[in-house]
Amino acid sequence: MQKLPKKNVIVGLDIGTSKVVAVVGEIGEEGQVNVIGVGECASVGLRKGTIVDIENTAKSVEKAVEKAEQMSGVNIDSAFVGITGPHIASLNNRGVVAVASHDREISAEDATRVLQAAKVIALPADRKIIHVLPRQYIVDGYDGIVDPVGMSGSRLEVETNIVTGAGTSIQNTIKSVTRAGIQVEALVFNALASAEAALVPAEKELGALLVDIGGGTTELALYEQGSLWFASVIPIGGDHVTSDLAVGLRTPIMEAEKIKKKYGCVLQALMPDDDYIEVPNVGGNEVRRVSRKLLASIIEPRMQEIFSLVKSELKRCGYKGVLPGGVVLTGGSALMDGLVQLAGSEMNMPVRVGMPCNVGGMADIVNSPAYATALGILTYGSRNVAFLQAAPTADPLFGGLLSRFFSWFKEIF
Ligand SMILES: Nc1ncnc2c1ncn2[C@@H]1O[C@H](COP(=O)(O)OP(=O)(O)OP(=O)(O)O)[C@@H](O)[C@H]1O
Numbered sequence: 458m459q460k461l462p463k464k465n466v467i468v469g470l471d472i473g474t475s476k477v478v479a480v481v482g483e484i485g486e487e488g489q490v491n492v493i494g495v496g497e498c499a500s501v502g503l504r505k506g507t508i509v510d511i512e513n514t515a516k517s518v519e520k521a522v523e524k525a526e527q528m529s530g531v532n533i534d535s536a537f538v539g540i541t542g543p544h545i546a547s548l549n550n551r552g553v554v555a556v557a558s559h560d561r562e563i564s565a566e567d568a569t570r571v572l573q574a575a576k577v578i579a580l581p582a583d584r585k586i587i588h589v590l591p592r593q594y595i596v597d598g599y600d601g602i603v604d605p606v607g608m609s610g611s612r613l614e615v616e617t618n619i620v621t622g623a624g625t626s627i628q629n630t631i632k633s634v635t636r637a638g639i640q641v642e643a644l645v646f647n648a649l650a651s652a653e654a655a656l657v658p659a660e661k662e663l664g665a666l667l668v669d670i671g672g673g674t675t676e677l678a679l680y681e682q683g684s685l686w687f688a689s690v691i692p693i694g695g696d697h698v699t700s701d702l703a704v705g706l707r708t709p710i711m712e713a714e715k716i717k718k719k720y721g722c723v724l725q726a727l728m729p730d731d732d733y734i735e736v737p738n739v740g741g742n743e744v745r746r747v748s749r750k751l752l753a754s755i756i757e758p759r760m761q762e763i764f765s766l767v768k769s770e771l772k773r774c775g776y777k778g779v780l781p782g783g784v785v786l787t788g789g790s791a792l793m794d795g796l797v798q799l800a801g802s803e804m805n806m807p808v809r810v811g812m813p814c815n816v817g818g819m820a821d822i823v824n825s826p827a828y829a830t831a832l833g834i835l836t837y838g839s840r841n842v843a844f845l846q847a848a849p850t851a852d853p854l855f856g857g858l859l860s861r862f863f864s865w866f867k868e869i870f
């Protein structure tokens with residue numbers, strides 16, 4: 458198999474509850490990413506975003522990677538890997554240091570030290586830091602600074618958002634990937650990746666909420682003034698709609714899934730009274746006529762529940778601002794008919810479906826909100842690959858590495 462020079466090629470791996478996707482991207486001279494291969498495989502080792510079967514997850518990863526290798530002609534041995542699950546949490550924290558040099562010019566070391574200071578938080582023994590994202594620097598009381606290096610001042614502060622996860626879930630993700638023969642370059646929280654792919658900078662700046670509704674989870678990332686303010690994962694997604702339909706219509710899960718995708722609508726009000734479909738029963742020996750309005754009457758309350766949980770999360774995190782950028786929906790479930798209207802009325806703000814942008818190539822294959830996470834991981838990786846090559850590490854958690862590159866990350870998030 459042809460082996461492209463590694464510095465030009467990176468791989469993103471989204472290990473979801475429904476599917477595992479590997480995307481191969483070639484980084485152009487200007488830093489743009491072109492997708493040159495995609496591999497996908499049904500996922501069997503996860504429940505609600507959390508890996509519960511390492512062996513089967515590793516097999517799904519292997520298959521997805523193999524397909525991506527075949528399509529791209531690239532031998533894959535490492536990847537940036539997404540992580541999700543209800544164990545993910547985020548908190549805002551602040552760090553303060555005195556500027557070290559006599560001339561009071563802030564150096565890269567000062568920026569590193571202040572981020573280290575912001576990382577000093579009391580975490581339960583099993584929690585690990587996944588991201589430390591600088592929100593803004595403050596020099597001698599002047600806030601809103603993106604990159605303090607080279608400025609003059611005596612007191613340097615930073616406000617950060619810190620994303621953490623359960624150590625065991627993180628280890629299980631790393632184990633599943635390494636068992637598939639792939640080295641983990643770095644872990645990326647899925648909603649952060651989806652936001653990287655689907656939010657435009659103006660939305661991040663104004664304040665916007667990314668809601669990625671997948672199969673087993675609904676992931677949230679709230680942005681304000683260009684960077685992450687809050688992140689969380691709700692353990693409910695489109696698969697719950699499917700099982701509601703299977704129970705409500707007394708049909709097998711596979712049929713319920715097909716029916717949901719083909720005929721499902723989130724709003725009863727959008728369905729005419731006289732539109733009927735045929736639904737096989739559980740035994741498969743009988744077919745019944747069911748109105749699409751009835752389907753919608755099963756789907757609607759579940760989606761309402763998801764958005765009421767999203768609202769509870771917003772309340773819980775204590776965010777007091779408004780979000781003029783509105784809600785951007787990604788994930789496979791964002792394809793549901795009527796979801797934009799329902800989300801708009803539940804959240805009382807503008808809502809749109811976020812198609813992945815920022816990457817070129819293979820637009821026909823990956824042009825779906827279901828690929829936002831995988832493509833966002835790729836974009837995220839492409840922005841960080843240069844320094845990872847400069848400073849390779851065995852530790853895929855960014856805790857140690859990030860500190861040297863925080864000002865760079867500020868540009869991204
Ligand atoms: N056209 C469609 N209409 C309705 N639902 C859809 C459609 N296409 C996919 N879905 C649903 O999207 C869900 C899968 O979404 P996605 O691929 O984003 O999940 P995932 O990333 O594997 O899971 P998670 O992020 O929850 O771990 C499934 O519940 C599936 O039924």
Ligand SMILES: [Mg+2]
Binds near residue numbers: 474647671672788830
């Ligand atoms: Mg997902």
